Amino acid sequence: MLAISLTLTDQFLLSLRGISEMGVALCILCALCFIPAGYAIYLIGESSHKERRLQFIYGVSPMLYWGAALLWDMVSNSVFINNQC
Numbered sequence: 001m002l003a004i005s006l007t008l009t010d011q012f013l014l015s016l017r018g019i020s021e022m023g024v025a026l027c028i029l030c031a032l033c034f035i036p037a038g039y040a041i042y043l044i045g046e047s048s049h050k051e052r053r054l055q056f057i058y059g060v061s062p063m064l065y066w067g068a069a070l071l072w073d074m075v076s077n078s079v080f081i082n083n084q085c
Helices: 010-032 034-049 051-057 062-084
Strands: none
Touching: 010 034, 034 051, 034 062, 051 062
16 A cells, blocks of 8 residues: 655645635625615615705705714724624
8 A cells, every 4th residue: 555645835835825815805805895885775765765855854954964974874884894803
């Protein structure tokens, strides 16, 4: 019976590690693409329901409206980012 030693070289192990890290990076990239898509759905819904116009009619200033929208985006992004760490 012939036994052959199959030792992996350091170069091969580094290339395997690089390939696996690239796969993880691509998975994270694909997952992070869904965050802006979620905001786009909100903007499309806001446009079709005229929520901003309704708030202006009731006296909400544009600065307050956009400030609240920015604050909401920052809070929801920070919750997602904190869950990733």
